[in-house]
Amino acid sequence: MTSMNSPELGTRARNESVILEAAERVFASHGYRGASVQAIAEAAGLPKSNVLYYVGSKRKLYVALLERMMARWNAMLDDIGEDDDPGEVLEGFIRSKMRLTRQHPQGSRLFAAEVLQGAPFLQEYLHGELREWVRSRARVFERWSEKGLMDPVDPVWLIFLIWSATQHYADFEAQILGITDQGALGESDYRAITDFLCHVILKGCGVRPPSDVDSERHYQDIQGKETT
Amino acid sequence: MTSMNSPELGTRARNESVILEAAERVFASHGYRGASVQAIAEAAGLPKSNVLYYVGSKRKLYVALLERMMARWNAMLDDIGEDDDPGEVLEGFIRSKMRLTRQHPQGSRLFAAEVLQGAPFLQEYLHGELREWVRSRARVFERWSEKGLMDPVDPVWLIFLIWSATQHYADFEAQILGITDQGALGESDYRAITDFLCHVILKGCGVRPPSDVDSERHYQDIQGKETT
DNA sequence: TGTCGATATGACCATGTGGTCAACTCTGTT
DNA sequence: AACAGAGTTGACCACATGGTCATATCGACA
Numbered sequence: 001m002t003s004m005n006s007p008e009l010g011t012r013a014r015n016e017s018v019i020l021e022a023a024e025r026v027f028a029s030h031g032y033r034g035a036s037v038q039a040i041a042e043a044a045g046l047p048k049s050n051v052l053y054y055v056g057s058k059r060k061l062y063v064a065l066l067e068r069m070m071a072r073w074n075a076m077l078d079d080i081g082e083d084d085d086p087g088e089v090l091e092g093f094i095r096s097k098m099r100l101t102r103q104h105p106q107g108s109r110l111f112a113a114e115v116l117q118g119a120p121f122l123q124e125y126l127h128g129e130l131r132e133w134v135r136s137r138a139r140v141f142e143r144w145s146e147k148g149l150m151d152p153v154d155p156v157w158l159i160f161l162i163w164s165a166t167q168h169y170a171d172f173e174a175q176i177l178g179i180t181d182q183g184a185l186g187e188s189d190y191r192a193i194t195d196f197l198c199h200v201i202l203k204g205c206g207v208r209p210p211s212d213v214d215s216e217r218h219y220q221d222i223q224g225k226e227t228t
Numbered sequence: 229m230t231s232m233n234s235p236e237l238g239t240r241a242r243n244e245s246v247i248l249e250a251a252e253r254v255f256a257s258h259g260y261r262g263a264s265v266q267a268i269a270e271a272a273g274l275p276k277s278n279v280l281y282y283v284g285s286k287r288k289l290y291v292a293l294l295e296r297m298m299a300r301w302n303a304m305l306d307d308i309g310e311d312d313d314p315g316e317v318l319e320g321f322i323r324s325k326m327r328l329t330r331q332h333p334q335g336s337r338l339f340a341a342e343v344l345q346g347a348p349f350l351q352e353y354l355h356g357e358l359r360e361w362v363r364s365r366a367r368v369f370e371r372w373s374e375k376g377l378m379d380p381v382d383p384v385w386l387i388f389l390i391w392s393a394t395q396h397y398a399d400f401e402a403q404i405l406g407i408t409d410q411g412a413l414g415e416s417d418y419r420a421i422t423d424f425l426c427h428v429i430l431k432g433c434g435v436r437p438p439s440d441v442d443s444e445r446h447y448q449d450i451q452g453k454e455t456t
Numbered sequence: 457t458g459t460c461g462a463t464a465t466g467a468c469c470a471t472g473t474g475g476t477c478a479a480c481t482c483t484g485t486t
Numbered sequence: 487a488a489c490a491g492a493g494t495t496g497a498c499c500a501c502a503t504g505g506t507c508a509t510a511t512c513g514a515c516a
Contacts, residue, residue, distance in 0.1 A: 011493070029345040034261030037474060048474090049495050058474065109344055112399070116337055116344070117257040119402040126406025134407050151431075156408060157424045164396030165389050171340070172392070174347040178354030179362050180384060196385045203379075204432025239463070265504060276504090277465050286504065463512070473502065481494070486487100 016054055019044050020068070021106075023061050028109035031117060032062055066114060066121055069107040076100050077133060082143040086150050087210045089140075090162075091198045097166040098194045108170035134159055144207075151206035158205060165197055244282055247272045248296070249334075251289050256337035259345060260290055294342060294349055297335040304328050305361055310371040314378050315438040317368075318390075319426050325394040326422045336398035362387055379434035386433060393425055 022044035026035045037058050041048040055061040076096045080089050101108050114122055134156060141155030169176065173185065182189075202209050250272035254263045265286050269276040283289040304324045308317050329336050342350055362384060369383030397404065401413065410417075430437050 015493090031259045031262045031341070033263075034259045034345075036472075038472080047495055049476090050493080052475065053494075113259070113341070113344055115400050115403045116341055117262075119406065123406065126403055127409070131407045131409065151427070153428065154420065154424055157421055158428075160396060160400075160404060161393050161425070161428065164392045164400070167396075168388060168392030172343050172388075175343045175354055176388060178347065178351065179359045181355070181359065192382065193385055196381055197389070199379070200381065200386075200389065200432030201428065202432075203434070204428030204430075206431070243463090264502075266502080275465055277506090278463080280505065281464070457516095459516080460514090461512105462514105464510080466509090467507090469504105469506080471503075473500100476499080477495105477497090479495090479497100482492085484490095484492105486489080 012054070015046070015050070019046070019051055019054055019061070020065060023055075024065055024106040024110055027062060027065060028106045028113060031113045032121075063121060065107070065110055069104070069111055070122075070125060072100060072104060072107065074129070080137065080140055082140045082147075084140075085210065086141075086144050086207045087202055090202055090205075090207055091210060094162055094166065094197050094201065095194055097162060098169075098190065098197070101166050101170040102190050105170040105173065108167060112167065112171040149207065153205045158201075162197075162201060165201070169193060240282070243274070243278070247274070247279055247282055247289070248293060251283075252293055252334040252338055255290060255293060256334045256341060259341045260349075263290075291349060293335070293338055297332070297339055298350075298353060300328060300332060300335065302357070308365065308368055310368045310375075312368075313438060314369075314372045314435045315430055318430055318433075318435055319438060322390055322394065322425050322429065323422055325390060326397075326418065326425070329394050329398040330418050333398040333401065336395060340395065340399040377435070381433045386429075390425075390429060393429070397421060 019040070023035070023040045026040045026043055030039075035058075037051060038048050040061075041051045044051060051061075055064070078092075078096075114120075119126055137159060138155035141150070141158065144150045145152045145155075169185065169190075176182075177184065198209070247268070251263070251268045254268045254271055258267075263286075265279060266276050268289075269279045272279060279289075283292070306320075306324075342348075347354055365387060366383035369378070369386065372378045373380045373383075397413065397418075404410075405412065426437070
């Protein structure tokens with residue numbers, strides 16, 4: 001009865017992985033309705049029947065992808081307290097989010113497409129886990145404002161600002177490449193963008209940057225960049 | 229030969245308008261592939277044949293919508309020079325973009341969906357008009373930096389930051405409503421968000437806010453009720 | 457009344473859709 | 487060699503898709 005499950009799990013895991021990657025690309029660019037199982041199968045280099053054999057149905061495949069992306073997202077969210085340094089926390093958040101967007105641009109676009117169509121599959125997540133996460137952050141930001149550690153800006157809008165700014169570079173890559181006339185955004189672009197965002201957002205809400213030597217270097221990176 | 233063309237142009241204009249509005253909603257939430265003519269027809273309250281009679285084909289309808297959105301966008305873009313006040317220009321840009329997003333959320337989402345799938349219909353626009361617009365702005369921003377009127381931030385990233393931050397409130401409305409637990413974003417929300425963005429972005433790149441009487445009046449006009 | 461062009465729409469078509477199924481191969485175990 | 491179960495796949499189904507077309511209705515004008 002094949003008590004050794006590595007071989008068949010091997011094939012299964014391998015094929016599922018191929019399918020997930022392909023599906024992420026197709027769903028990301030065409031949304032749920034616009035993506036066809038046939039297109040996903042072709043992107044994965046497998047017959048349609050084989051894809052359905054592994055994933056069961058288009059819907060299950062889509063949900064699996066969303067869950068994988070939410071898991072990545074949750075793994076990124078570390079906890080903070082009001083005694084932490086605002087500059088470190090904000091900069092850490094920006095850099096984490098930017099790294100996530102950089103490492104999983106397709107997943108990021110998938111998420112964007114899902115929300116664009118009204119988040120039919122993510123209502124629960126948005127109204128549950130994510131809402132609580134945002135609210136707890138917001139409370140800490142408010143305490144910082146009261147302590148005079150940052151300007152009295154609305155913490156929820158601040159979180160959305162960081163969100164949108166970082167998300168943008170994955171979702172609107174076509175626009176950015178078209179306008180900057182590049183073929184792709186390189187590692188140095190991402191570094192420069194990240195430093196830029198840290199500079200503007202921290203300064204913009206009156207947060208003192210993490211005062212180590214690093215931040216000085218970061219700022220000079222911004223001016224030094226010529227990669228556009 | 230019905231030299232009076234108002235009556236039949238009347239019906240045509242009226243129906244085309246209904247169809248465009250319906251199509252904008254459907255395309256915005258499902259993308260080009262995911263939208264079906266049938267769904268558009270139902271949203272418009274017309275038989276499918278009638279829709280095709282007016283718009284010719286799904287593709288023509290989609291292109292017409294993109295062009296309408298680009299026209300709105302272009303109408304917003306006023307010209308600037310290096311002698312203008314940075315604060316006024318930046319704040320004006322943020323407020324214009326925010327107003328556009330507010331007034332045409334569906335069009336904004338349509339644009340987002342198009343860019344998400346790699347901008348297949350907008351390549352030309354992105355590489356042409358829009359690129360030139362961004363570059364000319366960037367040059368002015370750079371002169372301002374040299375004059376010490378603002379921090380030496382990369383002007384292109386700054387434009388994208390404003391873009392993303394304003395676009396976000398239309399494109400990700402579902403997410404925002406889910407997290408803030410509201411039914412819809414009201415006029416006061418938009419005012420608060422706009423003021424917040426002006427504050428953070430101008431301060432963030434070291435631009436002195438417009439401080440003359442005019443902009444003070446402007447500020448009160450827009451704010452009207454409560455500051456963030 | 458009859459004519460004419462714009463408007464309206466159901467019937468229809470070729471193709472694409474998600475999904476099922478039976479038949480097949482492959483691989484490890486007895 | 488025989489078996490079992492995972493993996494594989496083409497044929498197939500009911501239905502949706504974008505688009506065409508013939509036909510029917512409408513409103514203005516003669």
